[in-house]
Amino acid sequence: MSLTATFTPFHMHEYLNDPIDVTVDFIDSRVRPRSVCWDNRVYAMKNVNLVHSTNEEGQHIFYFSVSDDTNFMKLRLNTKNLEWRLVELYTD
Amino acid sequence: MSIILHIDFNSFFASVEQQANPFLRGKPIAITGKRGLKDMKRSIIATASIEAKKLGIKPPISAIEAKQICPQLILLPGDMRKYSEITKRMLKALRDNSDSVEQFSTDEAFADITKTAQDYFGATIIAQIIRNEIKKTCGNRCTVSIGIGPNRTIAKLASGTIKPNGFTVIQPNKVLSFLDSQPIGNLCGIGRATEAHLNELGIDSFPKLRLADKELLLREFKQVTGNWLYNIARGIDNNLVDPLEEAPKSVGHSYTFPYDLELDGEIKTNLLALADQVAYRLRKDKLSAQVVSFFVRYHDFSGNHAQIRLSQPAQDGLTLYKNAWALLDRVRNNQKRIRLMGISTSGLLESDAPVSLFLKDKKMQHTLKAYDCIAHKFGSQAISRAATMKTFFQERASGWHYDHEL
Structure with a gap:
């Protein structure tokens, strides 16, 4: 479900909070998202552009900014319950 | 003689966004304080991308003005948690390669590299190491301009001469000719x-x-x-x-609301929420305030300002609120809607507020201690008064600090 969205003739930008399934690689003790299953579709991620972590209400959260050829997705990993969510989507 | 390095991120917030989202690269983007198109338009642009600057966007500027100058400008709400981590990575790269580091703002810092570098040749190598480290930990899009000089002022002036991604070294014998060229x-x-x-x-x-x-x-x-x-x-x-x-000389918080306030009820609850935020920061830094200032900006951008000296130092939100409301009630123009409100405290003492003799006040002091424990563990947004539950302030970066870290 879209929380807020902006549309222009060139792109679509949405803020979401949707549960997703993520396939990851473990490389040198780091997690690298490989594909995202959202809305019954699987998106293979080509690039991990930025990873940052934060403390939200006592929980350690990781954010992965990933992209394929047409989509940018910001993924949220809650390390306490290992839940993944899609929180931002930008489509060119 | 010292060797000082000054480092400055180029279009900081915008570069971080372009690093995270490759589809924003090469496009004019600007970072505002609020999310949602309606709220964004009331906001001020904090940073514009290099592409937006080329099209005439020179922050700080209101989002509406910016859209008029550059209709294709993409407005994005700031993500302070992302930026604060990049700031930390930049500071780590500096600390790992210098004698001492002083953060100058969220995207700028000075480093004394006198001992580490030994001479100006060593300084250029250290600058390249720091630049590469930032590139590795923050990404290719997060570029910095670096200036090296014999003191802070010259180093800062040097880093501003070439942007983006510049590197300028001013040796002591070139300082005067460099100054004269600026x-x-x-x-x-x-x-x-x-x-x-x-x-x-x-x-x-x-x-x-x-x-x-x-x-x-x-x-x-x-x-x-x-x-x-x-x-x-x-x-x-x-x-x-x-x-x-x-040590801070004042602690305050101001906020531009997503819509203009006119009802006493909503003005009071927002004022109380602001006062609670200021009070939490005072208690966190173990400070008490002797002076409360209040300022307001109306929908037509006119404003009022007033301040009061408290009868005794305070660090609880309710006391700050009561004094701020009394000030507002005195100076407010009731014909005008309120766009922005701010509370600032000064005359700061490095001590907790005096322990009260009255049972009611003592109870409040115990409650605030419990409040602070919860806020410290789960964040300052985790607990609030029932009266302020409907208020919500977007996180911001101001000067040296990010709201979510306070």
């Missing part, structure tokens, strides 16, 4: 008012400032600024890189 207003410390005052005295360049009589500068600009101007015209700045954060 407009006097470019120097950090010479603001618009000082520059105008200097111009009135017929001083519009560093050679003219060097020729100015010291007595004249001391008379016109008072002791501290006059001395500083006299010295800096000769390339002298004795301020050291200080890794310790200076």
Whole structure:
């Protein structure tokens, strides 16, 4: 479900909070998202552009900014319950 | 003689967004404080991408004005948690390669590299190591401009000469010729008012400032600024890189609301929420305030300001709120809607508020201790008064700090 969205003739930008399934690689003790299953579709991620972590209400959260050829997705990993969510989507 | 390095991120917030989202690269983007198109339009643009700057967007500027200048501008809400991590990575790269580091703002810092570098050749190598480290940990899009000089002021002036991704070294024997090549207003410390005052005295360049009589500068600009101007015209700045954060002179919080407030009820709840945020920061830093200031900006951008000295130092939100409301009630123009409100505290004492003899006040002090424990563990947004539950303030970056870290 879209929380807020902006549309222009060139792109679509949405803020979401949707549960997703993520396939990851473990490389040198780091997690690298490989594909995202959202809305019954699987998106293979080509690039991990930025990873940052934060403390939200006592929980350690990781954010992965990933992209394929047409989509940018910001993924949220809650390390306490290992839940993944899609929180931002930008489509060119 | 010292060797000081100054580092400055280029279009900081915008570059981080372009690093995270490759589809924003090469496009004019700008970072605002609020999410949602309606709220964004009331917001001020904090950073514009290099592409947006080329199209005429020069922050700070209102989002509406920016859209008029550049209709294709993409407005994005700031993600302070992302930026704060990048700031930390930049500071780590500096600390790993220098003697001491002083954060100057969220995207700027000074490093004393005198011992680590040994000479200016070593300094250029360290600058490249720091640049590569930032590229590795923050990403290719997060570029920095670096300036190296014999003191802080020259290093900062040097880093501003080439942007983006610049690198400028000013050795001691080149300081005067470098100063003389720069407009006097470019120097950090010479603001618009000082520059105008200097111009009135017929001083519009560093050679003219060097020729100015010291007595004249001391008379016109008072002791501290006059001395500083006299010295800096000769390339002298004795301020050291200080890794310790200076104690704050004031603690405050202001907020531009997503819509103009006119009902007393909503003004009161928002004022109380602001007061609670200020009070939490005071208690966190173990400070008590003796003076409360309140300022308001109306929908037509006019405003009022007032302040009051408290009968005894305070660090609880309710006391700050009551005093701020009394001030607002006194100065407020009821015909105008409120766009922005702010509370600021000053006259800060480095101590907790005095323990009260009254049972009711003691209970409140115990409640605040429990409140602080919860806020410390789960964040300051985790707990609030029932009266302020409907209020929500977007996280911001202001100067040296990010709201979510306070």
